[in-house]
Amino acid sequence: MEWQARPYPMDVFPTLVTRISALITAGRFVAPALVHEEVKIVGTAELIRWAEENENIFVPTPEVLGEALSIQSQFTGLRDPKAEYEEADAYVIALARLRGGIVVTQETPAAEKRRPRRTHFIPDVCRELGIPSISLLGLMRREGWRF
Amino acid sequence: MPTFETIPVNPSLLVWAREESGYPLERVAKRLQVKEERVEAWEKGERQPTFRQVEELAKFLHRPLSVFFLSRPPQLPPLAAEYRRLPGVDPGHESPELRLALRQMLNRRENALNLLEELGEPIPEFSLRAHLNEPPVEVGRQMREATGIDSMTQLDWPNEWRAWSAWRAAIEQLGVLVFQFPKVKLEETRGLALLRMPLPVIAINGKEMPEAKAYTIFHELAHLMLAAANEEVSALRETRSSVEWEKVERFAEVAASHALVPETALRTIIRNQGLSDSSWDVADVRKVARTFKITPLAMATRLRESGFMTWNRYNHWRADWDSYVSTLRPRRGGFASPAEKAVSRAGRPFAQLVLEALSANRLTTVDAARYLDLRFEHFEILRNHLRGGPGEAATDE
Numbered sequence: 164m165e166w167q168a169r170p171y172p173m174d175v176f177p178t179l180v181t182r183i184s185a186l187i188t189a190g191r192f193v194a195p196a197l198v199h200e201e202v203k204i205v206g207t208a209e210l211i212r213w214a215e216e217n218e219n220i221f222v223p224t225p226e227v228l229g230e231a232l233s234i235q236s237q238f239t240g241l242r243d244p245k246a247e248y249e250e251a252d253a254y255v256i257a258l259a260r261l262r263g264g265i266v267v268t269q270e271t272p273a274a275e276k277r278r279p280r281r282t283h284f285i286p287d288v289c290r291e292l293g294i295p296s297i298s299l300l301g302l303m304r305r306e307g308w309r310f
Numbered sequence: 311m312p313t314f315e316t317i318p319v320n321p322s323l324l325v326w327a328r329e330e331s332g333y334p335l336e337r338v339a340k341r342l343q344v345k346e347e348r349v350e351a352w353e354k355g356e357r358q359p360t361f362r363q364v365e366e367l368a369k370f371l372h373r374p375l376s377v378f379f380l381s382r383p384p385q386l387p388p389l390a391a392e393y394r395r396l397p398g399v400d401p402g403h404e405s406p407e408l409r410l411a412l413r414q415m416l417n418r419r420e421n422a423l424n425l426l427e428e429l430g431e432p433i434p435e436f437s438l439r440a441h442l443n444e445p446p447v448e449v450g451r452q453m454r455e456a457t458g459i460d461s462m463t464q465l466d467w468p469n470e471w472r473a474w475s476a477w478r479a480a481i482e483q484l485g486v487l488v489f490q491f492p493k494v495k496l497e498e499t500r501g502l503a504l505l506r507m508p509l510p511v512i513a514i515n516g517k518e519m520p521e522a523k524a525y526t527i528f529h530e531l532a533h534l535m536l537a538a539a540n541e542e543v544s545a546l547r548e549t550r551s552s553v554e555w556e557k558v559e560r561f562a563e564v565a566a567s568h569a570l571v572p573e574t575a576l577r578t579i580i581r582n583q584g585l586s587d588s589s590w591d592v593a594d595v596r597k598v599a600r601t602f603k604i605t606p607l608a609m610a611t612r613l614r615e616s617g618f619m620t621w622n623r624y625n626h627w628r629a630d631w632d633s634y635v636s637t638l639r640p641r642r643g644g645f646a647s648p649a650e651k652a653v654s655r656a657g658r659p660f661a662q663l664v665l666e667a668l669s670a671n672r673l674t675t676v677d678a679a680r681y682l683d684l685r686f687e688h689f690e691i692l693r694n695h696l697r698g699g700p701g702e703a704a705t706d707e
Contacts, residue, residue: 165674165675165676168675168686169675201676204679204680204685205675205676205679205680205684205685205686206685206686206687207685207686207687208687209687224361224365224375225315225317225361228375231376232376232379235376242374242376242377243374244374244377244380244384244386245384245386245413245416245417246373246374246417247372247373247374247413247414247417248368248372248374248680249368249374249375249376250374253376269674270674271671276428276672277427277428277429277430277672278424278427278428280424
């Protein structure tokens with residue numbers, strides 16, 4: 164959602180959408196179903212529509228639940244018992260781990276925060292688990308995209 | 311695993327999540343469209359719910375899905391350790407709606423503190439204090455002075471919405487977060503205070519009329535001042551008898567009514583409106599109440615306080631008023647956009663803080679939207695709304 168909402172909105176960067184669509188067609192772009200839930204709750208109408216059109220990218224929660232719970236047990240900061248909803252972080256990492264993928268996230272590591280509310284954010288967990296993680300710009304570079 | 315297959319959850323966590331949310335078995339069963347006995351069997355570990363049912367349960371109880379798979383219930387402080395004693399509310403037996411509102415407001419306060427520190431902003435200090443051995447009228451005067459709003463300004467406000475916005479903004483400047491909560495019955499509570507320092511919270515029931523909110527906000531401010539001076543503690547720790555507690559409530563009431571209606575201004579208005587010899591019927595009290603943008607009931611109480619009404623006259627007036635109110639149709643709220651509702655709920659300072667953190671890349675879009683309970687597509691409208699300054703909106707939840 165981050166890329167669509169702020170730095171690279173779909174109406175300004177239509178080619179980016181095309182490139183992402185190519186990744187989807189190649190079966191190289193997936194996300195846990197919890198991300199779809201997040202999009203439905205806080206996303207823009209355009210993103211919600213896009214997510215519905217690309218529903219096949221979302222992997223059902225039961226498929227990643229076990230791995231996500233295991234990651235949460237190891238990195239307890241990823242789980243907030245006071246929270247009102249499940250954060251997708253552990254599920255994103257779990258999916259990458261299960262599929263041997265790369266996590267694409269705009270989240271920054273704890274070391275870059277003045278007062279981190281937890282010790283481990285997505286890039287921190289990925290680093291410790293040996294899972295590659297990159298930002299969207301990193302993805303563009305890795306894929307050799309030019310705009 | 312298909313979503314209709316059962317899933318091994320921890321039964322003790324099912325019990326914990328339901329009880330911690332304040333729901334009886336039957337409401338959970340009704341929501342999940344199963345028999346009560348089925349939920350009971352899940353909680354005893356005799357049967358297991360399906361994945362879809364666990365998902366539904368998490369949504370209904372506003373809990374993370376993974377909480378049902380923990381080995382033991384989380385150790386969380388009781389909610390009653392956070393809020394002031396509320397008349398008629400038994401600590402630990404709050405309604406599910408109030409319990410959810412308390413959780414949401416506590417999380418919002420924590421998020422505000424985190425964002426302030428993340429942005430390197432100083433945390434505002436709440437420095438007002440009140441002691442029960444002080445005259446409450448004097449505490450009211452101090453509260454009013456702290457707002458920086460003089461009587462002329464108050465009398466010039468065009469309506470009660472403008473008044474409520476201005477009082478709220480003034481009190482937010484004192485190092486207090488002012489939130490509004492939805493869905494809680496007014497009979498349970500009109501307002502409350504979260505006695506956390508720094509950055510204490512005053513919470514107002516969103517169902518309240520704006521002129522009543524103005525009174526409630528000062529009432530809660532008086533409680534915060536007492537708590538800051540160690541004169542009162544949380545509902546869980548408060549041990550005074552009902553009679554003794556009534557005195558504390560009375561102190562806060564008098565302080566609030568004098569903050570809203572200073573004595574000099576009251577006497578001037580009564581003289582200017584030719585009401586010095588009034589017998590104080592419903593119409594006369596309404597007229598003065600409208601001038602100060604408070605409820606007629608609060609005005610009558612205030613008039614009694616200053617000796618314009620005897621207790622006997624007040625009781626008669628109260629009976630006339632109750633009879634008059636029973637003839638009125640329920641007031642309907644105006645339309646508010648999602649962005650306006652977000653500001654109304656969380657307050658302008660919190661909304662500004664979230665936007666600032668978002669601009670500084672200290673917060674993700676998803677978190678910003680979650681913090682404000684607002685879809686990202688409304689953020690531009692939110693920015694425009696905030697540029698309008700306090701009091702521009704005549705809307706509320």
